[in-house]
Amino acid sequence: MRALDDDIHTTAALRMSSAGGQRYTSSRRSIVEVLAHSDHPLTLPQILALDPTLAQSSAYRNLAELIAAGVVHRIVVADEHGHFELAEDLTGHHHHLICLSCGSVTDFVVPAKAEATIDRALNSIAEERHFEVEHHRLDLVGRCQTCLT
């Protein structure tokens, strides 16, 4: 389901050097490591909490480079912090459960068949509107199990 950690770092390093001769430093590796070990997107404060040696501004800068290299993806849930996760081609296509109450974001996968239906519908819309699709975004917004109890 998910590539081995080594593969992820190898791929990340490769993409970084391809995308403008960026080095895959230990800070960057650490960020990728933290993201790879989480089963849901993380905010910057969460990343820093998981690796307190990281400096905030450098983390933001490194995330920007990782995003530019296609290693990391940033999602915007509401207006608080952005959430960062590894690019989908490293982790697989998935969607998000977004809790309105605690702001948590969790991953989920929809059955291939439903995903295919969605893709078909979206592609025909895109074609008729002359819109070039980069990706789609399907999220459930509501209240998570923890917040319901």
Added chain:
Amino acid sequence: MRALDDDIHTTAALRMSSAGGQRYTSSRRSIVEVLAHSDHPLTLPQILALDPTLAQSSAYRNLAELIAAGVVHRIVVADEHGHFELAEDLTGHHHHLICLSCGSVTDFVVPAKAEATIDRALNSIAEERHFEVEHHRLDLVGRCQTCLT
């Protein structure tokens, strides 16, 4: 497809007074009017441009009240301005084409049949994850016709 303008204002006024005795002032009416006449979500600067008599801070405050009353919905596309639109029960369920290049947001509707498939898939996920769904969010992210040429 969309309720008559008068109905929208009547509904809006009603929801405002129900939601904590808020008055439906001319500024608020004007915001709703502007949103009702747009076929896509608007940012605050866009709203102000369409009605220059509105003051920024009051507009934000009024939008917050309108959102609390369930008249307006705010969507977050990226990290620039938020986008405001009338609540879906006033305009009908729809989705968004989000252009990465110019940041524009356009509405689209997916065929009822596909929408039903999506709902079914999402509901079963929600049930199995004990997640209480408030709404779902399905957007296409890419490049719009204008930006492609």
Added chain:
DNA sequence: ATGAGTGCAAAGGCTTTGCATTAGG
């Protein structure tokens, strides 16, 4: 040695808030 990377502190940009004034019921 040379350019990328780092970290601190300061600046930016969108939104919210404090406060005194105005207006609607």
Added chain:
DNA sequence: CCTAATGCAAAGCCTTTGCACTCAT
């Protein structure tokens, strides 16, 4: 009258940037 609403300016919050220092090649 009395409470809500308004508008200006100031503050907040997340993120980005300037700059001097460090590190790897």
